[in-house]
Amino acid sequence: MTEMQREVLKIAMPWLFMAVFLVVWEIACVACQIPEIILPRPSRVFEVFVQRFDILLRFCWDTLWTTLIGFLIAIAGGLLLGLAIGASPFVYSGLYPLLIAFNAIPKVAIVPILMIWVGVGALPAVITAFVISFFPIVVNVATGLATIEPEMRDVLRSLGATRTEILTKVGIPRAMPYLFASLKVAITLAFIGSVISETVGGNRGVGFLMLSASARNDAPTTFAGLFAIAIMGVAMYAVCALVEKRMTRWAFRGEIVT
Amino acid sequence: MAFVELTGVSLTYRLGKDSTLALADATLAIDKDEFIAVVGPSGCGKSTIMKLVTGLLPASGGEVRVDGKKVTGPIKGVGMAFQNPTLMPWRTTMDNILLPMEVVEPHKRRFRSRRAEYVERAMKLLRTVGLADFADKFPWQLSGGMQQRSNLCRALIHEPELLMLDEPFGALDAFTREELWGVMQALWMEKRFTGVLVTHDLREATYLADTVYVMSRRPGRIVLSKKIDIPRPRTLATTFEPHFVDLVHELRDRIHQEHA
Ligand SMILES: Nc1ncnc2c1ncn2[C@@H]1O[C@H](COP(=O)(O)OP(=O)(O)OP(=O)(O)O)[C@@H](O)[C@H]1O
Numbered sequence: 439m440t441e442m443q444r445e446v447l448k449i450a451m452p453w454l455f456m457a458v459f460l461v462v463w464e465i466a467c468v469a470c471q472i473p474e475i476i477l478p479r480p481s482r483v484f485e486v487f488v489q490r491f492d493i494l495l496r497f498c499w500d501t502l503w504t505t506l507i508g509f510l511i512a513i514a515g516g517l518l519l520g521l522a523i524g525a526s527p528f529v530y531s532g533l534y535p536l537l538i539a540f541n542a543i544p545k546v547a548i549v550p551i552l553m554i555w556v557g558v559g560a561l562p563a564v565i566t567a568f569v570i571s572f573f574p575i576v577v578n579v580a581t582g583l584a585t586i587e588p589e590m591r592d593v594l595r596s597l598g599a600t601r602t603e604i605l606t607k608v609g610i611p612r613a614m615p616y617l618f619a620s621l622k623v624a625i626t627l628a629f630i631g632s633v634i635s636e637t638v639g640g641n642r643g644v645g646f647l648m649l650s651a652s653a654r655n656d657a658p659t660t661f662a663g664l665f666a667i668a669i670m671g672v673a674m675y676a677v678c679a680l681v682e683k684r685m686t687r688w689a690f691r692g693e694i695v696t
Numbered sequence: 697m698a699f700v701e702l703t704g705v706s707l708t709y710r711l712g713k714d715s716t717l718a719l720a721d722a723t724l725a726i727d728k729d730e731f732i733a734v735v736g737p738s739g740c741g742k743s744t745i746m747k748l749v750t751g752l753l754p755a756s757g758g759e760v761r762v763d764g765k766k767v768t769g770p771i772k773g774v775g776m777a778f779q780n781p782t783l784m785p786w787r788t789t790m791d792n793i794l795l796p797m798e799v800v801e802p803h804k805r806r807f808r809s810r811r812a813e814y815v816e817r818a819m820k821l822l823r824t825v826g827l828a829d830f831a832d833k834f835p836w837q838l839s840g841g842m843q844q845r846s847n848l849c850r851a852l853i854h855e856p857e858l859l860m861l862d863e864p865f866g867a868l869d870a871f872t873r874e875e876l877w878g879v880m881q882a883l884w885m886e887k888r889f890t891g892v893l894v895t896h897d898l899r900e901a902t903y904l905a906d907t908v909y910v911m912s913r914r915p916g917r918i919v920l921s922k923k924i925d926i927p928r929p930r931t932l933a934t935t936f937e938p939h940f941v942d943l944v945h946e947l948r949d950r951i952h953q954e955h956a
């Protein structure tokens with residue numbers, strides 16, 4: 439195999455695996471005569487996907503923007519809190535246990551509470567997306583700061599730099615790869631958050647679409663919603679991975695990582 | 697009065713119950729614009745002395761004074777080349793070298809307006825150490841010796857009153873090293889600053905210093921202070937003259953006693 443063929447194969451592999459997966463699924467459905475209401479064939483899901491594309495798009499769009507807003511707030515808040523925790527041992531010892539306790543709460547449990555406070559609509563979804571994707575960002579940024587090589591800090595200290603200067607010249611650049619690495623995880627979690635909120639009690643978004651479709655025993659539409667979520671999730675993950683690669687080339691010492 | 701004064705300075709590293717006495721009793725005085733060298737066996741506390749003088753570590757006992765003032769925290773604006781080149785991987789070599797200009801007064805305030813001038817200054821330094829073509833490369837694209845030379849440029853760029861060099865030529869080949877001795881000497885004769893050089897190379901110490909201090913094994917103390925009475929500028933030819941060779945031998949004999 440030449441170098442070229444190897445490269446092509448590497449790019450083609452995920453698509454190949456997906457195709458095999460879908461074909462096996464299709465054959466299994468036909469061969470075992472599984473009723474559509476339990477597990478629709480992928481071709482049928484695809485058909486519904488195309489047929490009801492405009493509706494799907496509208497509901498997806500609702501989910502997408504609530505997720506993104508929650509995610510953006512999580513980045514801003516996570517970065518600030520992560521910097522505070524990483525830079526100060528006092529904030530660390532005070533807040534870290536609380537954060538862990540908070541993270542241990544299943545997020546499904548807070549949706550009903552949110553609905554009491556802010557009602558139904560976009561807001562609970564935004565908040566759930568924020569709450570669930572916030573934690574990995576905080577932890578990663580704080581870790582990035584806490585693991586700065588002491589020598590690197592000494593260089594600045596010996597020049598007479600202030601704490602703020604040390605933070606901006608070493609701390610933040612050093613924490614960036616950790617931040618970007620956490621974004622990939624956080625964006626998928628944000629999707630989980632907003633869809634949970636839509637499913638538990640909402641009147642909008644893909645989660646709601648799936649819920650109402652399954653209430654009508656409309657399995658193909660439910661699955662089409664599932665596929666749509668997966669596509670959005672992968673797409674956002676890819677965007678985050680791309681941003682990561684662009685912003686933190688030094689962390690990989692210029693090597694191309696895929 | 698001496699510019700840098702260490703009186704009975706000791707230092708113990710502590711980590712939980714574990715403690716290491718790194719430096720037992722260091723007493724030395726460096727005059728203003730004097731260039732001294734510290735030699736001694738590995739692990740005897742040379743790097744530790746550097747950190748004590750610059751205030752990066754607080755002394756466990758004794759007193760460190762710089763410019764008449766007792767050192768209690770990091771002192772401002774020293775030029776320091778650490779033993780391992782601690783360049784920042786997210787900055788290009790040029791930006792790494794410019795770092796002191798972004799932090800040290802008064803350059804800090806005019807950094808933006810005079811950037812071009814500072815870049816030219818950094819380029820001049822890079823040229824003297826033979827790295828002019830690598831200004832835009834990142835540190836991880838440089839060899840170990842090249843990183844060390846950049847590290848030296850960073851220590852020099854703001855023309856500090858006090859220059860601390862911890863084995864700055866350690867990773868270089870003999871030829872580049874000897875060339876840089878010349879560069880260092882010329883710089884010192886032109887600008888006149890107080891210099892402290894830690895090295896394992898006795899010829900290097902003798903070539904560059906006014907006074908060479910020999911340290912004992914850990915826990916370190918100063919066991920010999922030797923004035924080098926060879927006029928400057930010294931050249932490579934100087935290093936083969938009998939008097940120079942005698943001085944090196946004397947230092948070597950003293951260090952051998954430490955290994956005995
Ligand atoms: N951060 C630290 N924690 C604990 N012990 C340390 C630390 N740094 C140095 N030491 C110990 O202190 C002693 C002196 O170390 P130092 O780095 O000053 O030696 P050195 O003279 O610079 O040696 P070399 O010539 O090998 O660089 C060593 O025995 C070392 O084990």
Ligand SMILES: [Mg+2]
Nearest residue numbers: 742743779862
């Ligand atoms: Mg050392």
